[in-house]
Amino acid sequence: MTNLKDAGVVxxxxxxxxxxxxxxxxxxxxxxxxxxxxxxxxxGIAVGLTFIARFGFLLWHDHRPPMPGLAKLTIPVQKxxxxxxxxxxxxxxxxxxxxxxxxxxxxxxxxxxxxxxLGWGLNIVVGxxxxxxxxxxxxxxxxxxxxxxxxxxxxMSFWECLPLCGILAAAWGIFLGFPxxxxxxxxxxxxxxxxxxxIRLVITNWVALTGGPNGIDGIPHPSLFGLTxxxxxxxxxxxxxxxxxxxxxxxxxxxxxxxxxxALLTNWVTLRLRRQPLGRAWEALREDEIACRSLGIxxxxxxxxxxxIGAMFGGFAGCFFxxxxxxxxxxxxxxxxxxxxxxxxxxxxxxxQLGVVLAAVVMIGVPEMLQSLQVYRMxxxxxxxxxxxxxRPRGFISTRRPTIxxxxxxxxxxDMLSEGKG
Amino acid sequence: xxxxxxxxxxxxxxxxxxxxIAVGYTMVYGIIGMINFxxxxxxxxxAFIGIIVLTALTGITSVPLGILAAxxxxxxxxxxxxxxxxxxxxxxxxxxxxxxxxxSAIGMSILLENYVQTSxxxxxxxxxxxxxxxxxxxxENGFIVQLSWMQVAITLVTLVTLAAFTWLVTRTPLxxxxxxxxxxxxxxALLGIDTNRTIxxxxxxxxxxxxVAGVMFLLYYGVIDFYIGFNAGIKAFTAAVLGGxxxxxxxxxxxLLIGLIEAxxxxxxxxxxxxxxxYSILAIVLMFMPTGLLGRNEVEKV
Numbered sequence: 046m047t048n049l050k051d052a053g054v055v056x057x058x059x060x061x062x063x064x065x066x067x068x069x070x071x072x073x074x075x076x077x078x079x080x081x082x083x084x085x086x087x088x089g090i091a092v093g094l095t096f097i098a099r100f101g102f103l104l105w106h107d108h109r110p111p112m113p114g115l116a117k118l119t120i121p122v123q124k125x126x127x128x129x130x131x132x133x134x135x136x137x138x139x140x141x142x143x144x145x146x147x148x149x150x151x152x153x154x155x156x157x158x159x160x161x162x163l164g165w166g167l168n169i170v171v172g173x174x175x176x177x178x179x180x181x182x183x184x185x186x187x188x189x190x191x192x193x194x195x196x197x198x199x200x201m202s203f204w205e206c207l208p209l210c211g212i213l214a215a216a217w218g219i220f221l222g223f224p225x226x227x228x229x230x231x232x233x234x235x236x237x238x239x240x241x242x243x244i245r246l247v248i249t250n251w252v253a254l255t256g257g258p259n260g261i262d263g264i265p266h267p268s269l270f271g272l273t274x275x276x277x278x279x280x281x282x283x284x285x286x287x288x289x290x291x292x293x294x295x296x297x298x299x300x301x302x303x304x305x306x307x308a309l310l311t312n313w314v315t316l317r318l319r320r321q322p323l324g325r326a327w328e329a330l331r332e333d334e335i336a337c338r339s340l341g342i343x344x345x346x347x348x349x350x351x352x353x354i355g356a357m358f359g360g361f362a363g364c365f366f367x368x369x370x371x372x373x374x375x376x377x378x379x380x381x382x383x384x385x386x387x388x389x390x391x392x393x394x395x396x397x398q399l400g401v402v403l404a405a406v407v408m409i410g411v412p413e414m415l416q417s418l419q420v421y422r423m424x425x426x427x428x429x430x431x432x433x434x435x436x437r438p439r440g441f442i443s444t445r446r447p448t449i450x451x452x453x454x455x456x457x458x459x460d461m462l463s464e465g466k467g
Numbered sequence: 468x469x470x471x472x473x474x475x476x477x478x479x480x481x482x483x484x485x486x487x488i489a490v491g492y493t494m495v496y497g498i499i500g501m502i503n504f505x506x507x508x509x510x511x512x513x514a515f516i517g518i519i520v521l522t523a524l525t526g527i528t529s530v531p532l533g534i535l536a537a538x539x540x541x542x543x544x545x546x547x548x549x550x551x552x553x554x555x556x557x558x559x560x561x562x563x564x565x566x567x568x569x570x571s572a573i574g575m576s577i578l579l580e581n582y583v584q585t586s587x588x589x590x591x592x593x594x595x596x597x598x599x600x601x602x603x604x605x606x607e608n609g610f611i612v613q614l615s616w617m618q619v620a621i622t623l624v625t626l627v628t629l630a631a632f633t634w635l636v637t638r639t640p641l642x643x644x645x646x647x648x649x650x651x652x653x654x655x656a657l658l659g660i661d662t663n664r665t666i667x668x669x670x671x672x673x674x675x676x677x678x679v680a681g682v683m684f685l686l687y688y689g690v691i692d693f694y695i696g697f698n699a700g701i702k703a704f705t706a707a708v709l710g711g712x713x714x715x716x717x718x719x720x721x722x723l724l725i726g727l728i729e730a731x732x733x734x735x736x737x738x739x740x741x742x743x744x745x746y747s748i749l750a751i752v753l754m755f756m757p758t759g760l761l762g763r764n765e766v767e768k769v
Contacts, residue, residue: 058550058551062548062551065519065520065544069523070586070588071518071522071588071592079518079522079593081519081523177566177569224750224754225753227757228753228757229757231712232712232758234502234569235502235704236750239705239746239747239750240746242701243746250737250739250740380697380701384577387566387573388573388574391566392570420584420585423577423580424578427575427578428574428578429574430571430573430577431555431571431574431575434556434560434568434570434574438560439563439567
């Protein structure tokens with residue numbers, strides 16, 4: 046009975062919430078004015094569904110079987126992590142050469158890998174150094190435009206530009222990092238967001254250099270030691286050199302291996318740095334800035350290095366994005382990109398490398414699979430963010446193995462860390 | 468001179484709207500310490516409810532009455548939105564680690580934007596200005612400085628709303644409870660204040676203010692779409708941070724400053740770079756005053 050009443054109250058709230066939006070629709074009238082078209086059936090369905098969902102949830106809540114403790118659940122996850130990571134790696138390496146795999150899946154793999162790399166890059170800033178960065182897409186944009194412009198004006202190739210993109214993005218990371226050294230928490234978040242928007246707005250408005258909203262077209266794809274992946278075949282192409290029939294699959298697989306190598310480089314650098322003084326300083330900074338100062342850690346250099354290295358990988362990823370798409374425009378570098386990458390890091394369990402991979406597969410792979418639902422794709426994406434956060438606020442992988450410990454290394458719960466505070 | 472005066476008038480009107488939204492950001496930040504990213508979208512929802520009510524009442528009531536009804540209904544329904552958002556997306560995460568509510572809020576923002584887009588369409592919706600005309604203040608060599616009736620109305624409604632809000636926060640038991648929870652939630656709970664209810668009320672009030680701002684935005688510009696919440700939200704959040712987040716007068720001051728910067732930059736430099744100017748000034752102010760203009764400097768204890 047109480048359940049019914051509760052569900053009734055929720056349904057009434059739903060009626061108020063959905064009333065103006067589902068109950069009526071704005072439409073253009075005959076004499077160039079707006080009219081309202083009523084659609085009560087839609088409102089009825091929505092409110093009815095809310096009632097049933099709430100009632101069902103309450104019933105389930107009352108009668109659900111006792112859940113195994115979270116601590117018990119996380120230990121097998123942690124243990125399987127030891128095998129899951131190499132298994133995933135083997136799968137990732139072999140994926141494009143599985144016989145008969147559709148080109149679209151490899152392409153999806155490229156997309157997911159790009160976000161894995163971005164996630165790992167941002168993880169350095171947010172997960173390790175604990176600096177909340179809402180404008181990470183700025184460095185992605187710097188990398189993409191660096192390649193696009195260097196190619197357009199100086200005809201430089203992808204492989205010549207790749208290191209330059211990383212260096213330029215890192216320089217921007219330091220340049221934008223300087224003013225925000227003193228800021229903490231949400232002040233830092235809003236200023237990084239502002240920088241991300243500034244870079245996008247400058248790209249949009251500096252039409253003479255960047256082409257403005259029209260973007261840069263015709264960016265060449267990368268070559269393999271001078272062999273191109275042209276569909277025409279013949280001498281000088283990959284297919285011609287190896288005597289194969291040209292197919293789009295070869296190019297996609299090549300792109301896939303480039304981004305896989307870049308992503309693994311990011312991961313390797315992060316894992317190595319975590320064992321070195323710099324990485325330990327980052328983690329110490331995340332936990333307590335004042336203690337760091339007291340112990341003589343140079344907070345300024347530590348923060349700037351986190352920004353610079355995170356930005357560098359963002360720049361690499363941007364460069365790759367430009368060469369993959371062949372076309373870049375400011376629309377690809379909106380705040381929603383930053384939010385997606387940050388969501389991947391947090392959903393994975395900030396600081397966890399394997400978590401980022403899982404989160405990227407879920408966040409990027411699943412919406413791509415839902416292409417048929419076009420209009421509702423982003424709606425579901427937003428809803429999923431909320432639901433996943435409520436169910437697993439600490440992300441998919443919520444345990445950590447401290448990089449250094451007294452005596453035997455033990456796994457701790459992520460609630461003992463303080464990510465994103467600084 | 469005349470041109471500057473006109474920009475001043477435009478800037479203040481715009482600043483009033485930003486200020487109203489910024490108050491909602493700063494209240495929520497003050498009381499639970501999170502960035503409510505969905506607040507800008509509540510503003511957008513408010514504008515949409517406004518346009519729906521105005522369309523429904525066209526020809527039935529007089530214009531001022533219709534606008535009053537739009538303001539009240541929009542504020543009430545947005546209050547329900549604010550309440551539900553807090554209940555569904557933020558309350559389960561209270562006391563969890565810091566980034567979880569932020570991601571949840573970003574998700575909520577994406578959800579609301581796409582909810583309006585799918586239910587009302589992605590097209591821009593326009594209404595004619597309800598009070599055309601205004602007062603001519605000055606005529607300098609043919610350049611007419613005009614204070615439109617709409618600008619007067621926006622300023623008046625904003626001032627009345629802010630006055631009512633200030634009274635609520637400073638003079639009523641509810642306001643006292645809100646300030647107590649803001650200072651120390653645990654202590655307030657020990658003293659018998661229902662913290663959950665107080666936080667819900669904060670969301671309801673903040674959302675109602677955003678709804679008022681949304682309806683004003685609709686009446687001032689006459690054109691809205693599902694995406695207006697993002698830009699206005701970011702600007703208002705910038706205003707709240709500029710004024711010192713957590714400070715209510717700071718939010719209004721920040722809003723006015725942002726509005727003025729935008730108006731004068733558009734008037735004297737380039738319109739294209741007005742947002743760049745706003746964000747740059749935010750960065751510069753925060754470099755020298757890391758807690759904003761009126762923010763309290765928190766001493767961190769070890």
